[in-house]
Amino acid sequence: MEFRYPVAVAENNAHSLRYLTRNLSDPEAGQAAFEELLLELGNSVDVYPDWHPILTNPPQDGLRGASLQNLPAYKGMDHTVLFIKGFVTCPYDEAKADQLVNNVNAVTGLQAYRLDAVLYSDNAYPVVVQAVDVVLEGDGTIRSRDALAWCVQEMVKDAHNAEVAETWWNIRTNLLGCPHGSRSSIIVNQHTGSHIRKILEAMNNSGMYGPIKEWSLNMLSKKKRDTIAKTLIMTAIANYRDARRKFDFELCGEAIKAEVRDTWDDGTELRVVVVIGDSDLVVTGCYYPENGVLETSSPKGKRSIAEKFL
Template identity: 30%
Template sequence: MAFRANEAVTDGFESARNYLIPRDLESSEREKSERMLLDITKRYGPAIKEYPSWHPLVAAQNEPFVRWPDTVPSHKCGYRGLDHTTYFANAFISCPYHEEALLESVEALKYSSHVAEISATKLDVKFYHSDAIPILVKCDWHHEIYQNGMIPAAVAVPLMLKKEIPNYEQAKYAENWESMRPHFLGVPHGSRSSLFVDQKTALSMKKIWDLLVETGMFGPEKNKHKVY
């Protein structure tokens, strides 16, 4: 089935709105929450299901070698206190009932580089539940990204390499592009693009990954590896 980005964006927004905005809110509070949600999607991108493994919001894995790293924020990425969380292309909203753990863990990440910076702020709206405390954890890119929010190859490729190259010391076999595509493109995705990267960037990533696999640095390809 072809990847229909516009449908994915619309479906993602409806899902996020249904999950985050309580139905029992007064009309004025509901309108305020809906405006905030719309503003967040305009600034930080559409609702998504999983990040690329190289995305700054999930790249700081605690374990030195993880064959299949987390592609959604978790304690393995350094976050504490996550609860009732919704993901967007360059941010996520978590709605715990006590905010200290999450705010402190984001501060402790200290992810700041020439590429991007991660920070967190409390939101003055009602999301998920009237007693919850919505927190926006955001990735602000220092490197210029495309006007439509897509991440260019100049950013995506080096972040992918930074994430994957260290794995060659422990790898027993290589995963081909087909098996790695969800981890490199994010979810939802199609065969050649996603809500994070366009076809041109995805093709550049594929070419470089195929070249790395061909060198044998990760070992033989998994689907070609025979066990005797």
């Protein structure tokens, strides 16, 4: 589905509101507290980009790139909702809530406090955590110059140990957060997202990360990806013989390896894997001969090869 910023914001905020208030004895009071958090922290989000200060400010302890739950500074968090500037978490243990506040307030660039209002459960002890340097633009997204600077800092760190360069389509979620579209998200607008992409592609083309790894084909429409998958899987089925579980065939000038497994040994479900080269293109799927139904995964690999099968 196409990403539409106003729709995504409304849906995410509504979902988070339900999550934090549905179990309360006084949901109206919970809603009022939630609306205050929206004013303080910005809109609700699902995933932070890797460069967000909420992830990068706490000591990593060898866990660089770890999720919130795995960072020692956030030990004790439970029943958590993310917002652009920070998050609210609702542990049931008051001592853990107090310790979380102390841990976070010891980290430069972060602040935490116990929320007076009740959220998630009448028996929970909500804690608000905020990255103090995050400033929002007029559209509710992170200020462009800050987002770009934080993003570049993380990209440069990755270069030292990188083996391959990841394409924009491979790591959009890591750079934009989630939910996101092709070049923007609830966290960054199109101006910022477009510049993040340009910076990534310039770094990739410089060779600083190593050879470029193509994997995601999300730059192609779903219809095209489905066509590619169907073409390869059905051609494999057409070349399948009961006595051969693994076999090769050629199509569009490409040598293709296929494996077909009869899941239940009765011909009702065939699991298919198609691979070109050294995983230059990979497609998997299930075919049900009785009714001709085909279910496939999205193809992965190199665009130049994938487009041969359109």
